[in-house]
Amino acid sequence: MGDVLAGIHATWEFEPDSVLIRFTRGNRGTPKLFQVLDERRIPLEALESVTVCPGKRGTVVLHAVPRAGADPLMDAAAGQLKEAADPYRLVLPAERGTLAEYYADELRAVLPGPATGPAARCLVPSVGAPLRFKAYDGKAVFDGEKVSFRWSWTGASSAKWKAGDQSYTVSELAGVEWRSPEALDGHLRLLFRGGAPGGAGERPAQADQDPAAVVFGLGYGPVHESLPFAAAVLEAAREAAPALPAAAAPPRDPAGVAERIRHLGELHSAGLVTDEEFRNKKAELLAEL
Missing domain, CATH: 2.30.29 (PH-domain like)
Known part of the structure; x- marks a missing residue:
């Protein structure tokens, strides 16, 4: 256009x-x-x-x-x-x-x-790695190949301290669960192929007890930091998974092109597009027929 x-x-x-x-x-x-x-x-x-x-x-x-x-x-x-x-x-x-x-x-x-x-x-495309942000209970880092969580001694639960700092490769991941920091239970949780990391048993229901999740708080994990992070991880996890076949595009509709030309003429008559813009756009539309 x-x-x-x-x-x-x-x-x-x-x-x-x-x-x-x-x-x-x-x-x-x-x-x-x-x-x-x-x-x-x-x-x-x-x-x-x-x-x-x-x-x-x-x-x-x-x-x-x-x-x-x-x-x-x-x-x-x-x-x-x-x-x-x-x-x-x-x-x-x-x-x-x-x-x-x-x-x-x-x-x-x-x-x-x-x-x-x-x-x-x-x-x-997402923003791309490397990305990092500070959550309430630790720091999250993504270098394009792995996601790492490093726990904070002031915010992390005893379950996370017991598990130790965590690192997961994108090949292990099926996706992410992002709950906005503007919600009461805001968090970023990693989702794994097979349900749990390393084929382990059932994961904790609460993100603050899950070593494969970080939780947000006031000033921790804001949207503009945590959401691009989640998107980059999700994109990398999908790229590591088998691709689905793409759907074919439908043919052009001549009636639709004619309606666009009519609308363009109305804009030209109203002075919202110049003579040159009208001629160029009309030529483009006619070329689609």
């Missing part, structure tokens, strides 16, 4: 096969998570749907929904992020609502369609 849409905390650049999201740095009110992510390239095949809805205080929100399995960050978050910290929400002034609808239509026209299952692989 080759167009740019600037929002309050991010800018979306629309490209033929992806959307590049650049998060604004230094803006008052920009979530710390966005500053850590910096920018993210979202392949179109990673998106499930796109919507436009009214936002708060005179804004409109362009919201893309990623496919399950496509983005380890959102999979690790498991719906626990607050709306303001959702990296797939572009908040715009309400007067740009028509443009938001236009770009939503453009994206819908090129999305692969409803997914029949989770993505076969991670399509949106």
Whole structure:
């Protein structure tokens, strides 16, 4: 598509096969998570749907929904992020609502369609290793190949001290369980192939008793530190597992292309796109027929 849409905390650049999201740095009110992510390239095949809805205080929100399995960050978050910290929400002034609808239509026209299952692989890279953060009961470190927990003498339970500091390779892991530090029982727990590390027996139900977990507290394991960590571990664990076959993309719909041209004409008539932008975009759309 080759167009740019600037929002309050991010800018979306629309490209033929992806959307590049650049998060604004230094803006008052920009979530710390966005500053850590910096920018993210979202392949179109990673998106499930796109919507436009009214936002708060005179804004409109362009919201893309990623496919399950496509983005380890959102999979690790498991719906626990607050709306303001959702990296797939572009908040715009309400007067740009028509443009938001236009770009939503453009994206819908090129999305692969409803997914029949989770993505076969991670399509949106995580922040990447090395990563570390301080939890309430210890320090967590991920170097890209193994996850290590080093216990704190002031916060760790006797069960963790008895087990000693822990280190697990990604080949042992099936995934992660991240419970937001904004919840009462916030924690990061490693999930293993076979259910328990080393084929051991049943794991402790409480994260503060589990040597393969760290717990969060006030100021310990904040979202912008612990969630990218969880996503990087999840991505590495999936890459170490056998890949699933990818689904084929459906053919283009001529009626959908015609509707996009009509919508483009309305934007041109309203003065929201220039003559040159109208000619170039119309040529691109006609080339799809």
